Amino acid sequence: MQLHADLRQRAVMYAEDAVWVPSPLPGVTRRMLDRDGGEVARATSVVRYAPGSRFSRHEHGGGEEFLVLEGTFSDEMGDYPVGTYVRNPPGSGHAPWSVEGCAILGKLRQFDPRDTARVVIDSRAAAWLPLPVPGLTLLPLHEFGSEQVALLRWQPGTRYPLHDHPGGEEIYVIEGTLLDEEGRYAAGTWLRNPPGSRHAPYSEEGCLLYVKSGHLG
DSSP states (O other), rough: EESSTTSOOOOOOOGGGGEEEEEETEEEEEEEEEEEEESSSEEEEEEEEEOOOBOOOEEEEEEEEEEEEEEEEEEEEEEEEETTTEEEEEEEEOBOOOOOOOEEEEEEEOSTTTOOOOOOOOOTTSSOOOOOOEHHHHEEEEETTEEEEEEEETTEEOOOOOOOEEEEEEEEEEEEEEEETTTTETTEEEEEOOOEEOOOOOSSSOOEEEESSSSSO
């Protein structure tokens, strides 16, 4: 399957157009955002676990990155409540479940093979950093080579100056609404701006974003 598989192209999946498809396991559904491959694929998805559902044990040959959007996600290594960011390096494996139900933003097979660190960050307890742009605060999550991953919080009325993305950028809107010259992106929207793109985003009501940059060049 190929869905937004050309990383050189801009792509948007709006929240209002969400389509959920069943996974091979009962109670686990997926909203596919980009995908290149079959059941084992380079993929970005929102995965929803119904209460009491679980996924059979599997390995992440190319690594797994996820952010818990709702509820609590669990595996053999612990419980990850809403707001937790996790990176499981290439070669890792687990058999996850959710007692209460949850939703995660997950990215598979997108690691540099040299990036072997396991990362677990509870964004609710971490220290956010002010940025030079008034109204913006940043929580760095991971950095390796040119890749940077962070959460970015925008206060109402914040505007970011026009800027370039030499290595591309991906955004998932967790809360609120983001806007730029090309559209309006409500909570639950995913967009990918390819290498060499530029924009001047802003938020009238405020928003919270997951942002990955520098990884597409």
